Amino acid sequence: MELNELKATWQRMEEALERGNRLSAEMLHRQRVEATQKTLKPLERGQIFQILFGVFFIVLAALLWATKPTALSVILSGVSIQAYGIGCIVTAGLVFSSLRRIDYAGPVVSTQTGLAEVRKTYGISVLIAGLSWWFLWIPLLMLLLGLVHIDLYAHAPSVIWIGVVTGIAGLFGTYWIYRYSVKSKNAQLRRSVERAAFGRSLTTALEQIDEIRNFEKETPI
Amino acid sequence: MSRIVADRNQADFEALLQSHRPIIFKTINTYCWRLEDREDLAQEIAAQLWRAWPKYDPSRPFATWMYRIALNVAISFVRREVQNRRVFTPLEEELHDTSSALPSNADAEERVQRLHRFIAAEPPFERALLLLYLEDTPQKEIAEILGITPSNVSTKISRLKRRIRAEI
Numbered sequence: 426m427e428l429n430e431l432k433a434t435w436q437r438m439e440e441a442l443e444r445g446n447r448l449s450a451e452m453l454h455r456q457r458v459e460a461t462q463k464t465l466k467p468l469e470r471g472q473i474f475q476i477l478f479g480v481f482f483i484v485l486a487a488l489l490w491a492t493k494p495t496a497l498s499v500i501l502s503g504v505s506i507q508a509y510g511i512g513c514i515v516t517a518g519l520v521f522s523s524l525r526r527i528d529y530a531g532p533v534v535s536t537q538t539g540l541a542e543v544r545k546t547y548g549i550s551v552l553i554a555g556l557s558w559w560f561l562w563i564p565l566l567m568l569l570l571g572l573v574h575i576d577l578y579a580h581a582p583s584v585i586w587i588g589v590v591t592g593i594a595g596l597f598g599t600y601w602i603y604r605y606s607v608k609s610k611n612a613q614l615r616r617s618v619e620r621a622a623f624g625r626s627l628t629t630a631l632e633q634i635d636e637i638r639n640f641e642k643e644t645p646i
Numbered sequence: 647m648s649r650i651v652a653d654r655n656q657a658d659f660e661a662l663l664q665s666h667r668p669i670i671f672k673t674i675n676t677y678c679w680r681l682e683d684r685e686d687l688a689q690e691i692a693a694q695l696w697r698a699w700p701k702y703d704p705s706r707p708f709a710t711w712m713y714r715i716a717l718n719v720a721i722s723f724v725r726r727e728v729q730n731r732r733v734f735t736p737l738e739e740e741l742h743d744t745s746s747a748l749p750s751n752a753d754a755e756e757r758v759q760r761l762h763r764f765i766a767a768e769p770p771f772e773r774a775l776l777l778l779y780l781e782d783t784p785q786k787e788i789a790e791i792l793g794i795t796p797s798n799v800s801t802k803i804s805r806l807k808r809r810i811r812a813e814i
Contacts (some may be wrong), residue, residue, distance in 0.1 A: 431810055434757045435780045439675060467726060529718045530698045531710055532793025533774060536718045633725065640771040643798045 467546065468524065470518040471626075480507050489568050498578035502567035509554075509561060516550040534641055541633040548627025556599070559592040624635030659699050666712050673716040676765060676777040677724050691719045713778070713791045721770040746784075760814050772806070779803055 454565055486507035494500055525541045529536060567577045578585055606618035619628055670691050678684045694715050702711055765773060771792070778788045785803070789796040 428807060428810065431761065431814065432782075434754070434761050434782060437754060438758045438761060439672060454756065500692075528698075529694050530701065530713045531714065531718075533714060533717050533721065533771070533791060535792035536714070537721055537771075540722060567715070629725075636769065636771070641794055641798070643801065 444625060468544065468626075469521065471547070472524075475513050479510040479517065480508030483512065485565075485568060486510065489571050492572060492574065494539045494571050496571075496576040496579065499567060499571035501574055502564035504566040505561070506568050508559070513554065516547075516554075520547045520550070534637060538634070538637050541630050542635065544626055544630035545634065548630050552627055556596065559595040559599075560589065561586040563592070594604040654711055655699075659696075662708055663695065666709060669709060669712050670716055672777060672781065673713075673720050674774050677720040677761075677770075679766075683723075683727065687720060687723050690723060691716050694719050707787075711789055713783075717774045717777075717791065721774065724770055764810070764814050772802075775799070775802055776806060779806065 486503045489499070489506075494503065520543060523539075523546065527539050527543070529535060531539075555643040566587075570577045602618055606615045607617055654787060670688060673691065674684050674687050678687050695712065698711075698715055702708075718729070765776060774792060775788065778791065785796055785799045788803075789799045792799070794802075
């Protein structure tokens with residue numbers, strides 16, 4: 426198709442879509458817009474969920490403090506869980522405020538880079554939060570038992586040591602699978618492992634950053 | 647007094663928005679074909695415009711400001727929708743939603759379908775460039791809207807023209 430034909434076709438397509446449009450000038454009125462903009466976007470919903478998750482862990486720790494624990498191991502488990510809860514809330518808050526600061530009136534490439542960077546930060550925080558569960562289940566179990574005045578470390582220290590060893594093995598195992606997939610020629614496997622290890626948010630954010638860099642790059646004709 | 651100024655501001659913006667609304671609809675036509683998506687995207691763009699309006703600098707062209715917001719929202723919308731659905735809607739299904747509005751002339755219809763397919767296959771940034779090119783936007787303004795250098799715009803447009811000739 427020649428370029429003049431293309432522009433004429435574009436014009437025809439626009440006119441045709443305009444005729445068949447249910448989109449009307451009415452939709453742009455402030456009241457109408459405000460009435461329909463009550464729902465949160467998925468990334469914002471993710472932050473709300475993360476804040477609630479953090480609050481849940483802080484409440485668990487608070488319940489433990491209410492029992493006035495004396496055993497050092499139980500106190501340390503409470504501190505770990507409380508720190509995890511605070512970490513969840515703080516990172517969610519940071520991502521939320523970064524999202525609110527994004528200027529949609531900025532040049533497309535810089536605004537989209539900003540959004541992808543926020544998604545990347547969120548993805549990294551999810552990755553850290555997820556990997557920490559290789560160990561975090563131990564203080565959580567200690568805390569839950571501490572609530573009924575049982576000191577797991579005093580009664581069955583082997584559970585904790587086995588848990589720590591399993592956690593280290595799990596962490597190394599995850600890293601090994603990732604390294605193996607990076608070197609593998611199987612693109613499908615590489616992609617699946619990347620998504621499983623890094624999570625969808627981080628992988629997508631990194632892909633988007635690459636896409637933006639490629640678009641920005643000046644290459645000769 | 648401040649209420650009166652705010653009301654006048656709102657009225658000014660409403661008038662500007664209505665006179666420039668083809669920018670919104672053209673952006674939507676470039677990124678969405680399913681009717682429900684088109685309505686959602688229109689609402690999101692309008693919401694973002696209303697939100698950004700208090701910070702609008704009147705010394706800058708309104709159309710450039712509006713294009714930036716419309717394209718930024720549309721690109722984010724497309725990325726989010728594709729990610730959420732995880733499955734692409736077959737293009738034929740999307741075209742079906744608008745097919746009743748397409749021209750009846752068989753030759754013209756065929757051309758529109760080919761253009762439609764070409765646009766749909768383009769990544770989000772290239773679609774933005776294509777839209778601005780088809781709208782005869784000056785290259786300097788395209789560079790300002792997209793945030794890339796004018797020479798990069800010129801290179802990309804040349805490449806785009808070559809592909810259009812070869813692929814459509």
